[in-house]
Amino acid sequence: MINFTLLGAGRIGKMHAKIISGHPEANLVNVYDVNTEFASQVANDNDANIAKSPIDAINDENVDAVLIASATPTHIEYLVMSTDANKPVLCEKPIDLDIDKVNECRNKIAGSSNLIQIGFNRRFDKSHASLQQAYVNGEIGDLEKIIITSRDPSPPDLDYLNAAGGFFRDTTIHDFDLSRFILGDDPIIEISAFGDNLFDENVKIANDFDTAMFILKSKAGVLININNSRRAVYGYDQRVEIFGSKGMMISGNQTPTSIRKYTDSHTSSKEPIYNFFIERYEQAYKDQLNEFILSIKSNSKSKVTFEDGRNALILANAAYESHNNKKVVSIDFK
Ligand SMILES: NC(=O)c1ccc[n+]([C@@H]2O[C@H](COP(=O)([O-])OP(=O)(O)OC[C@H]3O[C@@H](n4cnc5c(N)ncnc54)[C@H](O)[C@@H]3O)[C@@H](O)[C@H]2O)c1
Incomplete structure (x- = not known):
């Protein structure tokens, strides 16, 4: 049994607490949050202690x-x-919003063999992961394009926008990581980014973006297109396509059931897709924790390392540089 301390009992902390408690080989022992009300609610719901510090x-x-x-x-x-x-x-994710702090942390932990896994949960989504595995198995031949569509159902409130650190570092960071995950050891070398404010007033006030598109290029020449929005009226739009010399594969949107409805007003209409990340990636969050527990038990290396977290932030920073200076930016992961 692996006994856990959970730090942070907000939106995602609450979800992690439930997943830990539901795992047959995990147990939630302590919960700490500066907001003692949140900490006690999550601790009580999961039979854990409220930690003092x-x-x-x-x-x-x-x-x-x-x-x-x-x-x-x-x-x-x-x-x-x-x-x-x-x-x-x-x-x-993210490790931090400031690359200097991440580098300082990297120096502090250098030499430690302690297991660190970063929460890029989309790597553990069965559809996205099997698409990556099919590429590794040679099923689509030489990879030429990756196209990632990632759109939230609706924009967050102003408090969230002011605290989150910007669209590219808080949200697109998942897509930067997913691109790196699919590419494997073929590094991204260039990025071109466009951000826009097309529809949300709060996003404008926060000087952030509600709409964005990116083109990245890998060393082997693979072109990657990421497109993001903070609003999709039909739900949480999460699609990944890989295209190569032997064909194409799509990891599409998911609905709670596979029912298709045929009526006098619709042909082949489905239920709405999942509304947001907690529902869409529920299994991925569970599999992420499972992988972490397996790594602890088998004393094996992290599947999503500190370096993965740092590299995704480097890409987000380069995206801002590209947008701000209206130019293609070369990537240096050093
Ligand atoms: N992997 C994902 O899909 C995903 C999804 C959402 C959020 N996140 C990440 O999870 C983190 C939390 O996001 P959230 O949406 O749950 O935010 P949230 O605001 O709902 O929760 C954050 C919690 O942290 C607590 N907190 C603040 N300072 C603290 C401190 N010094 N010590 C302990 N607790 C403290 C707050 O009281 C709050 O309860 C962020 O880093 C975010 O980027 C990841």
């Missing part, structure tokens, strides 16, 4: 592993605390 929660001798689901600016402090305590840590 993050350091107590991590260092507790009954705790084997840490899950960081608190606000982004807290991740590095908790990553370092967990690594100092030699407790395997599953940390939500």
